[in-house]
Every structure is written in structure tokens, then in C-alpha cells.
Amino acid sequence: xxxxxxxxxxxxxxxxxxxxxLEAQGRSIVHMEIGEPDFSSPPAAADAARALLDSxxxxxxxxxxxxxxxxxxxxxxxxxxxxxxxxxxxxxxxxGASGGFLALYLALVESGERVLLPDPGYPCQRHFVRLAxxxxxxxxxxxxxxxxxxxxxxxxxxxxxxxxxxxxxxxNPTGTVCPAxxxxxxxxxxxxxxxxxxSDEIYHGLTYGVDAPCALSVDPEAVVVNGFSKRWAxxxxxxxxxxxxxxxxxxxxxxxxxxxxxxxxxxxxAALAALGADTVVAQMRAAYAERRAFLLTELPKLGFRxxxxxxxxxxxxxxxxxxxxxxxRFCQTLLEAAGVAITPGADFxxxxxxxxxRFSYATSLEQLREGVARLGRYLAE
Amino acid sequence: xxxxxxxxxxxxxxxxxxxxxLEAQGRSIVHMEIGEPDFSSPPAAADAARALLDSxxxxxxxxxxxxxxxxxxxxxxxxxxxxxxxxxxxxxxxxGASGGFLALYLALVESGERVLLPDPGYPCQRHFVRLAxxxxxxxxxxxxxxxxxxxxxxxxxxxxxxxxxxxxxxxNPTGTVCPAxxxxxxxxxxxxxxxxxxSDEIYHGLTYGVDAPCALSVDPEAVVVNGFSKRWAxxxxxxxxxxxxxxxxxxxxxxxxxxxxxxxxxxxxAALAALGADTVVAQMRAAYAERRAFLLTELPKLGFRxxxxxxxxxxxxxxxxxxxxxxxRFCQTLLEAAGVAITPGADFxxxxxxxxxRFSYATSLEQLREGVARLGRYLAE
Numbered sequence: 001x002x003x004x005x006x007x008x009x010x011x012x013x014x015x016x017x018x019x020x021x022l023e024a025q026g027r028s029i030v031h032m033e034i035g036e037p038d039f040s041s042p043p044a045a046a047d048a049a050r051a052l053l054d055s056x057x058x059x060x061x062x063x064x065x066x067x068x069x070x071x072x073x074x075x076x077x078x079x080x081x082x083x084x085x086x087x088x089x090x091x092x093x094x095x096g097a098s099g100g101f102l103a104l105y106l107a108l109v110e111s112g113e114r115v116l117l118p119d120p121g122y123p124c125q126r127h128f129v130r131l132a133x134x135x136x137x138x139x140x141x142x143x144x145x146x147x148x149x150x151x152x153x154x155x156x157x158x159x160x161x162x163x164x165x166x167x168x169x170x171x172n173p174t175g176t177v178c179p180a181x182x183x184x185x186x187x188x189x190x191x192x193x194x195x196x197x198x199s200d201e202i203y204h205g206l207t208y209g210v211d212a213p214c215a216l217s218v219d220p221e222a223v224v225v226n227g228f229s230k231r232w233a234x235x236x237x238x239x240x241x242x243x244x245x246x247x248x249x250x251x252x253x254x255x256x257x258x259x260x261x262x263x264x265x266x267x268x269x270a271a272l273a274a275l276g277a278d279t280v281v282a283q284m285r286a287a288y289a290e291r292r293a294f295l296l297t298e299l300p301k302l303g304f305r306x307x308x309x310x311x312x313x314x315x316x317x318x319x320x321x322x323x324x325x326x327x328x329r330f331c332q333t334l335l336e337a338a339g340v341a342i343t344p345g346a347d348f349x350x351x352x353x354x355x356x357x358r359f360s361y362a363t364s365l366e367q368l369r370e371g372v373a374r375l376g377r378y379l380a381e
Numbered sequence: 382x383x384x385x386x387x388x389x390x391x392x393x394x395x396x397x398x399x400x401x402x403l404e405a406q407g408r409s410i411v412h413m414e415i416g417e418p419d420f421s422s423p424p425a426a427a428d429a430a431r432a433l434l435d436s437x438x439x440x441x442x443x444x445x446x447x448x449x450x451x452x453x454x455x456x457x458x459x460x461x462x463x464x465x466x467x468x469x470x471x472x473x474x475x476x477g478a479s480g481g482f483l484a485l486y487l488a489l490v491e492s493g494e495r496v497l498l499p500d501p502g503y504p505c506q507r508h509f510v511r512l513a514x515x516x517x518x519x520x521x522x523x524x525x526x527x528x529x530x531x532x533x534x535x536x537x538x539x540x541x542x543x544x545x546x547x548x549x550x551x552x553n554p555t556g557t558v559c560p561a562x563x564x565x566x567x568x569x570x571x572x573x574x575x576x577x578x579x580s581d582e583i584y585h586g587l588t589y590g591v592d593a594p595c596a597l598s599v600d601p602e603a604v605v606v607n608g609f610s611k612r613w614a615x616x617x618x619x620x621x622x623x624x625x626x627x628x629x630x631x632x633x634x635x636x637x638x639x640x641x642x643x644x645x646x647x648x649x650x651a652a653l654a655a656l657g658a659d660t661v662v663a664q665m666r667a668a669y670a671e672r673r674a675f676l677l678t679e680l681p682k683l684g685f686r687x688x689x690x691x692x693x694x695x696x697x698x699x700x701x702x703x704x705x706x707x708x709x710r711f712c713q714t715l716l717e718a719a720g721v722a723i724t725p726g727a728d729f730x731x732x733x734x735x736x737x738x739r740f741s742y743a744t745s746l747e748q749l750r751e752g753v754a755r756l757g758r759y760l761a762e
Contacts, residue, residue, distance in 0.1 A: 004487070013638065036441060046437075056421045058422070059421045060417065060616055098639075098642055099640075099641065133492065236643075238476070254385070258479075258508040258509070259479060263619070
């Protein structure tokens with residue numbers, strides 16, 4: 001089988017396409033499938049973009065690793081956000097967190113090298129590893145470890161060598177935070193196996209009642225992937241970043257130079273301005289928190305079981321086993337019959353995927369109320 | 382050797398860094414090394430970006446393959462520009478032409494598969510192929526074939542199988558256009574070997590007295606890579622596109638979905654507006670033409686031989702054999718002693734790289750005059 005044949009499309013995309021068809025036919029659909037903030041980017045981002053457009057300086061390439069002002073500002077932000085000292089040289093600005101992952105895996109992973117990933121988990125991770133020629137090892141995780149890989153997983157699956165281990169905290173699709181002591185044990189296990197700990201922190205700052213610890217606070221050699229898309233609601237701008245240990249800076253820089261030349265200039269200046277938009281971010285967080293509380297109350301009443309209460313992101317991963325053992329068909333049916341779009345577990349792996357679904361609350365409370373009402377009516381039939 | 386260790390940095394970057402150091406010390410440097418238009422993007426691009434910022438709709442992802450309006454507009458542009466009928470489904474918008482190349486190679490090339498590239502040629506090409514796990518085969522080319530691969534090259538080097546063959550026309554570093562009959566024979570040779578013809582057309586529209594034929598006019602199955610960076614002076618916006626034959630649309634789309642999610646939203650709308658900015662493009666072309674004529678007159682007087690007169694791009698590839706058999710040292714010396722930055726041949730391959738240099742005229746005629754005067758004084762010493 002050719003590598004490309006192992007790169008699956010997102011199932012949620014097909015669902016979204018069908019939802020758009022139904023909408024074009026005049027049907028109303030409640031969108032609880034989309035993993036993108038429904039908020040506009042902070043006004044400061046647009047203001048910065050306008051200023052750069054007026055100056056005419058947005059036309060040109062920036063350095064491959066980003067404008068120095070943004071690298072410095074992100075480095076300083078690690079001080080204010082986590083109390084960590086990070087030098088700007090370790091900050092590489094990338095075209096979205098996706099661009100960061102891609103460059104990282106291309107620099108890090110050699111043909112056939114193994115990367116441990118949680119199942120369920122963000123589906124692009126295994127595709128990044130495959131495209132880089134590596135061997136993604138999807139390890140079943142459950143509510144017992146709050147859906148994170150553990151030191152024991154690394155010990156067992158690292159027997160035949162492991163190049164990297166991925167933790168996403170808060171997780172997608174599960175929203176669960178990986179506590180500091182858990183992260184610390186994971187980092188120790190990685191060190192024992194000579195593996196790099198890759199910490200996907202794209203949902204940091206979108207937590208409700210608990211902070212997600214930065215992997216760098218327990219392991220200075222960890223690789224951190226983050227970006228402006230989620231916390232700052234800037235998906236369309238495509239700006240992310242990597243924090244790298246010193247030995248990886250040069251290899252990843254060479255990859256970035258070659259494959260991207262540079263991230264979008266205007267977007268980098270917009271991101272720099274957004275970094276200080278704490279008030280706007282707090283407002284979005286408060287809205288998410290209210291929506292989360294609503295769903296955590298209502299979904300169990302409908303019959304969905306929530307095996308591990310999510311701490312963050314804008315997702316709830318629910319066991320729909322009371323209704324189905326074919327979650328993909330279940331989601332299609334909910335879309336067609338109830339006008340509610342949610343994501344089937346199969347988008348996140350294979351482990352118990354047939355009985356799980358992901359609810360996203362990146363839509364208004366009003367829409368969520370309507371969605372829950374529709375589900376209630378349909379599931380009671 | 383690990384794959385990453387075979388990804389070289391751009392030598393021109395080190396030269397540029399040293400040039401910046403000298404400038405910081407108060408030295409004046411004439412920049413004839415940079416491969417980026419010195420013009421600002423068309424005003425229509427900034428206007429479209431402003432309009433989108435005002436509407437607030439720039440915050441969100443677009444479809445992975447680009448906004449439908451831009452795909453349609455590019456498809457129509459193939460009609461007005463080349464008289465070709467291209468359906469919008471075959472147009473995939475990418476984060477720069479670089480993003481297009483990367484997604485293409487990741488979808489197309491399997492571990493160890495061979496891709497034929499001209500030497501000298503754009504250095505990232507071989508790095509894209511390597512990062513995708515493929516085997517870039519750099520084939521020496523010279524002025525006899527106007528620095529393009531030929532049907533004979535494909536026959537000889539394709540004996541052990543070849544997945545793809547690359548033509549860049551106008552070329553970088555050579556500026557030479559590949560004529561239609563040459564392209565046609567190349568396409569036939571590719572078909573004979575079951576290889577995909579990949580046509581890098583990023584410098585189309587920047588030709589002076591001759592048009593560069595689109596590969597699709599001789600081979601409907603060719604892959605075309607293009608973008609807004611050069612002709613429309615939009616490097617900083619990072620928008621490119623691919624025109625794909627039907628069987629490649631789905632695989633490349635899956636790669637794009639996974640590795641980029643989508644190109645920058647604001648940039649796509651800016652690019653859409655720029656597509657109609659023919660007057661601005663014509664003004665830039667006229668300025669490049671004047672600069673080219675100046676250098677084609679002056680460089681031979683200085684003792685540089687121009688083995689094949691360039692038709693396009695903003696480069697002149699010159700034989701500096703009268704002065705050096707170590708072009709890299711020669712370029713360093715010119716920078717330090719004469720205050721003129723040019724690019725050594727080694728950035729483009731190994732074939733006769735030690736006696737060749739690339740002059741870029743992506744800088745003002747005034748600067749070029751100063752550069753030539755400095756070179757004249759230094760080389761006469």
C-alpha cells in the first residue's frame with residue numbers, strides 16, 4: 001500500500017459537506033461538529049493588519065522562523081503565562097500549529113521510526129508521522145489516565161525503540177488536561193527511552209477551573225507546539241509556533257526555510273497584537289465555560305455518558321453506547337433525522353470509536369439549547 | 382546519514398546575514414542576491430484585505446483547497462492567459478507555491494522513488510523530494526538545452542524507473558524559457574516512462590519578448606505549480622496553486638487537509654483581487670525588462686560570460702570562470718571587498734557550480750548601476 005493511501009480524509013468533512021447540502025435545501029442544522037472557535041479574532045489583530053497594509057510592508061517575506069518581535073513576544077509570554085524563561089532563539093513561528101507539527105516531524109522522524117500517539121486523539125498527528133515516513137503507534141487510552149499516554153505505555157511500547165511521544169493537553173477530542181505529576185512521569189519515561197516528548201498545547205488557556213501545565217515546566221527538553229488559532233480565535237490567519245530544545249533549532253529551521261520560506265507576513269503582525277488581548281480571550285473563555293456547563297448537565301440527561309469530565313478545549317467526548325454500536329451511522333442519522341451535526345469517534349482513532357462521539361461547543365448557547373432539544377426529541381422517539 | 386542531514390541551508394542566507402552585519406556596521410551593500418520582487422503587492426490586494434478585515438470574516442478557516450471564488454477565478458485566468466479550459470475542481474489553492482510542491486511530493490512520491498531535476502535548479506526542489514522520502518536525481522544541464530531537461534535525459538535516467546520530471550520555465554537561476562516543442566517532447570518522454578511532468582511556472586508572466594508556454598498546452602496530464610509571489614509581487618501573502626490531473630486531486634486534497642488545514646484566509650481574498658491587476662503587473666514587467674537589458678549589456682563588459690541569454694524571471698546566470706574556480710569564495714570576496722551581494726552557483730546544484738554565479742535584478746536600476754560600477758572598480762584592480 002502506498003503511503004498516500006493510508007492518509008484518510010476527515011470524516012467530519014463529509015458530514016459537514018452533507019450538512020451544507022441539507023442547509024442549501026432549506027434545512028436548519030445545529031453545528032456541534034466543528035472544531036473551530038465561532039468567535040472573530042481579537043480586534044487588535046485586525047488593527048495591526050490594517051496598519052501594516054497602510055505601510056505597504058506586508059508584501060514581503062519575513063525570516064523563515066518569523067519576525068523577531070513576535071519571537072521575542074512569545075518568549076516573554078512564557079514568563080507571564082507559566083513563569084518560564086524561554087530565549088527567543090528557541091521560538092520558531094510557523095504557518096499554524098499544523099505547519100509546526102509538519103516541520104517538526106520532517107526534521108525529527110526517520111523512515112520507520114515510531115511515534116506513540118493516544119487513541120482517541122487528533123487524527124492529523126498520525127498522518128503527519130506517516131507523511132514524514134515514520135510509524136505512528138496508536139495506543140488505546142481511556143478515562144483511567146484521562147485519555148493521556150502514561151509512563152507505563154512508554155515503557156511497554158518503547159521496547160523496540162521510540163522516537164517521540166505525543167501528549168495533547170487539553171486533549172482533542174476529550175478536553176482532558178494532563179496534570180503536572182503525570183506529565184513529569186511521562187517525561188522521565190521518555191528520557192529513559194531516548195524519546196522526545198512532544199506537547200501539543202494548542203488548547204492552553206481554554207480551560208475552566210484548572211490550568212494546563214506547560215510541558216516545559218517539567219521537562220526543559222520537551223518540544224511544545226502551540227499557536228494562535230484556538231485561544232485567540234485566529235484560525236484563518238495561520239500562525240503557530242514551536243518551542244524547541246537547542247539541538248532541534250537548526251534542523252527544524254532548515255526544514256522551515258525549504259518548505260514554507262516563511263509564514264504569512266500580515267498574520268504575524270496580527271498575532272503579535274493579539275498576544276496582548278487578554279480581555280477578549282477572557283470573554284471567550286467565559287462563554288465557552290457557560291456552554292460547557294450547559295452540555296455537561298444536559299448530555300447525561302439525554303443518555304450520553306461522559307467517561308472523563310473535560311477540563312478544557314471546547315469538546316465533550318461522550319459514550320453513545322446506549323444508542324449505538326456504529327457511531328458513524330448514528331452521527332449520519334442524527335444529522336439527517338434530527339438536524340444536529342456531531343463528530344463520530346472514528347475521526348479520532350479506532351479504540352472504542354464505534355460507541356463514542358465528540359460534541360463541540362464552539363457555537364452559541366442558543367444553538368446548543370436548540371441542538372439538545374432536537375436530540376431530546378429524536379432520541380425519545 | 383539521516384534524511385535531515387541531507388537538507389542543506391541556503392548559502393544565500395548566510396551571505397545575506399553577513400550583508401546585514403556589514404550594513405549594521407555602516408557599509409553600503411548592493412543586493413543582487415535576493416530572489417524576491419522589490420515591488421509592493423498590487424494596491425488591489427491590500428484593498429481586498431481591508432474590506433475583509435472590516436467585515437470580520439477573515440478570522441475563519443476556508444476550505445482546504447481554497448475559497449471557491451479564487452479557484453474559479455484562477456481557472457478562468459487559464460482561459461484568458463493561455464486559451465486553456467481548466468475546471469475549477471482541478472485548481473487547488475496552497476500556502477505559496479512551496480506549499481503546493483510539498484503537498485504534491487508528499488502525495489506523489491513514495492520512499493526511494495526517483496524525481497529528475499535539472500542541475501542547476503531551484504534548490505528546494507531536491508529538498509522537497511528528499512523530505513517526501515523520494516530520491517532526487519540531479520541531472521547536469523547546460524546552455525545547449527537552455528538549462529532544461531530533455532527527452533533524452535528522461536530516456537537515459539528513466540531506465541530504472543522515474544516518478545516525476547521537473548521543468549522550471551522561466552528557470553531559476555537561469556531565466557531561460559522552455560519552448561513549446563521542447564516541452565512537448567519532454568511530455569512524450571515522461572508518458573513513455575509513466576512519469577508525471579511537473580511544471581514550475583512561478584515566473585510566468587515575467588518574460589521579456591517571449592511568452593513561456595504552459596505545460597498544460599502540450600500535456601493535459603501535467604501538474605502545474607504556480608502562485609502569486611513573483612508575477613504579482615505577493616511573496617509575504619503566501620498564496621500559490623496547483624493545477625492537477627483528475628487522479629491526483631483527491632490524494633493531494635487529503636494531504637492539504639492534514640498538513641495545512643487551509644491557506645491564510647485574508648491572503649486568498651487579496652490574491653483574488655490581485656489576479657485582475659494587469660496594469661500593475663505590466664509596469665513591474667517593464668521595470669524588470671529595463672534592468673535586464675542593462676545587465677545583459679554591462680555584465681559581459683565586466684568579463685562575465687552569459688552562456689544562455691535569459692528570457693524571463695529576474696535572474697542572470699553567469700559564468701565567472703574568468704575570475705574564479707571557487708564561486709562561493711568569489712561571492713564572499715565581492716561582498717566584503719566590493720559591497721556587492723550575488724549568489725554562488727552552489728546554491729543551485731553542483732554541475733559547474735564553482736564557476737557560476739546568479740545575478741538578481743529584483744532591485745532598482747539605480748542600485749544595479751551602482752553595483753556594476755563597484756564590480757567594475759573591484760575587478761579592474
